[in-house]
Amino acid sequence: MIRVENLVKFYGNFQALKGESFTVNDGEIVGFVGLNGAGKTTTIKIATGVLYPTSGDVVIDGYSITKDKKKASENVGWVPELPIFEQDVKALDYFVYIAGYYKIPTNEARSMGKRLFEEVGLSGRENDKLKNYSQGMKKRFALAVSLISNPKNFLFDEVLNGLDPEGIQFFRNLALRLKKEGKAILFSSHILSEVESLADRVVFLHKGKIVKEERMEDLRKLVSTNALRVILNSPSEEALKACKDFGEPTLNNGVIIIQNFKGDLEDVVRALKPYGILDIGYVRQDLESLFFQIIGGNQ
Ligand SMILES: Nc1ncnc2c1ncn2[C@@H]1O[C@H](COP(=O)(O)OP(=O)(O)OP(=O)(O)O)[C@@H](O)[C@H]1O
Structure with a gap:
């Protein structure tokens, strides 16, 4: 030790x-x-x-x-x-x-x-x-x-x-x-x-000062954001509209990002099922951006 x-x-x-x-x-x-x-x-x-x-x-x-x-x-x-x-x-x-x-x-x-x-x-x-x-x-x-x-x-x-x-x-x-x-x-x-x-x-x-000390599992929670990333089989305008009930969606290169996500993941899955969900999950920040955020507050 x-x-x-x-x-x-x-x-x-x-x-x-x-x-x-x-x-x-x-x-x-x-x-x-x-x-x-x-x-x-x-x-x-x-x-x-x-x-x-x-x-x-x-x-x-x-x-x-x-x-x-x-x-x-x-x-x-x-x-x-x-x-x-x-x-x-x-x-x-x-x-x-x-x-x-x-x-x-x-x-x-x-x-x-x-x-x-x-x-x-x-x-x-x-x-x-x-x-x-x-x-x-x-x-x-x-x-x-x-x-x-x-x-x-x-x-x-x-x-x-x-x-x-x-x-x-x-x-x-x-x-x-x-x-x-x-x-x-x-x-x-x-x-x-x-x-x-x-x-x-x-x-x-x-x-020369410790600005943060955190268990990795808690850091992992800190690096997840409240944005949801969805990849659909058919990411149509209609699908995008369906996402509006859960936050502020944008569609880029076939990937929908729902910013300020509110609601239940299960509800989103139900609503988007007709469009064929290939992948869905929270957007993660990497440790690097978190690091700059931490030291940014300690300049
Ligand atoms: N022998 C020395 N004489 C004077 N200053 C020193 C000496 N060794 C280190 N320093 C200064 O002390 C500070 C801390 O240096 P240190 O090498 O411990 O940093 P570090 O976090 O390991 O950096 P790096 O990631 O670049 O390896 C720096 O500002 C460095 O310039």
């Missing part, structure tokens, strides 16, 4: 974090979203212990990152925004070397490496030099490294950035497996469709 407690961070005179608090529970995937410069990386770096907060704390499984850094960081797997591995060594050899820090014997580390390389889609590239890895491959490698100590908590900073669709799929499967195992996962991302499909909860950060 990761508890961010009233974090404040100044870089010189500039205040990047303004008293931010939130929690990532065990067995939960939390999406961390915000515009460039909102303070996501700063928060994550503080949580890993590589950056010191001006005030506040991050508590990981009961251990404070500021007071008990060793214990707190032991149980954190971190994938940085831009993993830089310029080493002139083979990837698997470097993996084994890092595993040595966790006192994992060489043989065990090699077989663990092979298994994890496969899990992140790097099979067959074990003997390539890290300096020759592409940015996406470095991300995949960093993912494998974050799993070495089997930590209980994960911080993924823009992990999807630079990953191809296959890499994104690997990450998705990995995150869901970790969640099932009861790990606490915080992942920052600008790809809101991925956040929407993966996260149990979303924390919105804007200019």
Whole structure:
């Protein structure tokens, strides 16, 4: 469990974090979203212990990152925004070397490496030099490294950035497996469709402050609108007229949108049945427009 407690961070005179608090529970995937410069990386770096907060704390499984850094960081797997591995060594050899820090014997580390390389889609590239890895491959490698100590908590900073669709799929499967195992996962991302499909909860950060924190299922309710979208087999003027009893319909490219929908879905279905209903449902806003709505109110 990761508890961010009233974090404040100044870089010189500039205040990047303004008293931010939130929690990532065990067995939960939390999406961390915000515009460039909102303070996501700063928060994550503080949580890993590589950056010191001006005030506040991050508590990981009961251990404070500021007071008990060793214990707190032991149980954190971190994938940085831009993993830089310029080493002139083979990837698997470097993996084994890092595993040595966790006192994992060489043989065990090699077989663990092979298994994890496969899990992140790097099979067959074990003997390539890290300096020759592409940015996406470095991300995949960093993912494998974050799993070495089997930590209980994960911080993924823009992990999807630079990953191809296959890499994104690997990450998705990995995150869901970790969640099932009861790990606490915080992942920052600008790809809101991925956040929407993966996260149990979303924390919105804007200019160093949390502007909203919501469960995904509640966000989904927020993103549905009171407009109804109907596709008919024969979308005639007559059908459009029938829709007027339920709101303000418009017909475009065979799709009827009934704005300000009032009434029962069942009644609409009954009224439009003669015109052959192919599809009917509420219009959904995407998470992206909701995001701009949220930060728009917090400028
Ligand atoms: N080392 C630093 N020195 C001075 N200012 C910094 C430093 N690191 C970050 N900042 C500033 O702190 C603010 C937060 O930066 P941070 O990298 O945490 O944002 P972010 O939400 O991760 O952004 P992005 O989505 O672009 O990665 C920004 O205004 C940034 O310019």
